[in-house]
Amino acid sequence: MKRNLTVLLLSRDAADGREMNRAFSSHSGVSVLMTSDDAEQLFTETMRLRPSAVVINLGHMGEPALKLVQRMKTDCPTTAVICASRDSSPDLILHSLRAGARDFIRLPISEEELNTVVDRTVEFCAQNVADEPKTRGKAIAVFSSKGGCGCSLIATNLALIQNTPTVLVDLNLQSGDLELMLGVRPKFSLADVVENRDRLDDALLASYLTHHSQNVALLAAPIKAESAEDIEPKHIYEVMELLRQRYQTVIVDTPHSFDAATISALDNCDQILVVLTLEIHAIRSTRRALEIFDRLGYSRKKIRLVVNRWSKNVELDQRQVEGFLGDRVLGFIQSDYRAAVNSINLGQPMVLSAPTSKATSDLRQISAKLFDGKVEPAPAGSESKRSFNSIFRRQAPQIEDFGLTAALERANLGEAQ
Ligand SMILES: Nc1ncnc2c1ncn2[C@@H]1O[C@H](COP(=O)(O)OP(=O)(O)O)[C@@H](O)[C@H]1O
Ligand SMILES: [Mg+2]
Known part of the structure; x- marks a missing residue:
C-alpha cells in the first residue's frame, strides 16, 4: 500500500x-x-x-x-x-x-x-x-436466505446501537438500499474502494465512506449497478480486512444468496446473524442455509439465529423452531409494522425514530448479547436436530400456531425422504 x-x-x-x-x-x-x-x-x-x-x-x-x-x-x-x-x-x-x-x-x-x-x-x-496496536475489529454479517425477513433493517439498527466506530457495509451489489434506511446520499461506494484498493490509506478509505453520525459510516453499494460487475470475491475479502483494521465494528448487510462475493464476506466475519421469520418458508430455507454453512466449514458458534417480526399471535414454541433448526435462537424482535415502515420512509432507523418501542429494545438486547457475549443458556431439550421428532410428538401444541407445527413436520419428513 x-x-x-x-x-x-x-x-x-x-x-x-x-x-x-x-x-x-x-x-x-x-x-x-x-x-x-x-x-x-x-x-x-x-x-x-x-x-x-x-x-x-x-x-x-x-x-x-x-x-x-x-x-x-x-x-x-x-x-x-x-x-x-x-x-x-x-x-x-x-x-x-x-x-x-x-x-x-x-x-x-x-x-x-x-x-x-x-x-x-x-x-x-x-x-x-x-x-499502532495490531487489533482487528469485530465483523458481523446479517444474513437471511429469503428476502423480506428484515436483514437490512436489523443491520442498520445494530450499527446505530454501537458506541464505537462502526462501518456498515451494503453488500447488495445490484440493489443496495441502506442509504435510504440511513437517510444519507453516498457520493462513493464499494466500487470506488475496490477500484482504488492499491493506493488506499486510512484517509482515502474514510473519504469513500458516507458518514451518518459520529460513530457510524456506510460503505454504500455501487451507485451504478454495472460497476458491481468488476467486483471480485477476493476484493470483498480484502476490503473486509481493511475495514476490520480500521473500525472496531463492521456490520455487513448481505444479499439472500450464496454467491461467491457473499461467501467471501461471510468467510471474513466472526459471526453470522441469521434472520428468519416464523413462516414455514423462512424456517425451512433457514435450515437449508445452516446446512450450507456446515458444508462451508463454519462452526455453529459462528452462527446466531434471530427471529424477526415476532408476534404473540404466532406462538410457535421456541423449542420447536430450535429443535427443527438444531440451534438455539439468540433473540426475538417484535413485529412493529408502523415503526418499521416509518423508519424506512423517514430514513431514520427505529432506534432513532421509535426509541421506546419493544422492537427497539429487542434489538438492543440482541446487540448486547452479540457484542458483549451475553448469550443465555439454551432451553432444555433443544440441543439437537435428532430430537426434533420426539419433541414434536411429546408436545402437542397448546395454542393456535396457524398450522406451523404440521408444516414443520411435513418439511422435516419431506427432507428426510
Ligand atoms: N420487526 C419488524 N416489524 C415489522 N416490519 C418489519 C420488521 N422488520 C422488518 N420489517 C419490514 O420488513 C420489510 C423487509 O425488511 P428488510 O430489512 O428490507 O428485509 P431484507 O433486507 O431481509 O430483505 C420492510 O418493509 C420492513 O419494514
Ligand atoms: Mg435488504
Missing part, C-alpha cells in the same frame, strides 16, 4: 490558503484533501478523515488558532499539526510548539522548508504506524 501524506489546510486569508494549497499540492508525496477557512469544519473533517497532517495558518486567527492546535493534538494525536505564518518571530513559533504543533512553516513557503516539513511528517507517521 502506497503511503502518501494526506493533508488538510486551514487559512482565514484566501490568498494564503491558495499559496499553501499550491505549495503542498506541488509535492509529489502529498495529497491535499481540503482547504478550508473554517476552524470547526477543519476539526470535524480531521476527526473524520484522520489525515497525516493539518496545516493551520495562524495569521488573522489570534488566540483561537492556538486553542485549535491544542484541541487537535489531544483529540487526534495521530495527525501532525503544522503551524504556518508570515510572521516567523521566535515568540510565535514558541507559542505554537508549546500548544502542541509538531512543526512550523513560513509563508510564502520555500521548496526547501516544504521538503523538510514533509520529511519530518513522514517520520512522525511511520512512528505512529509502528506504535
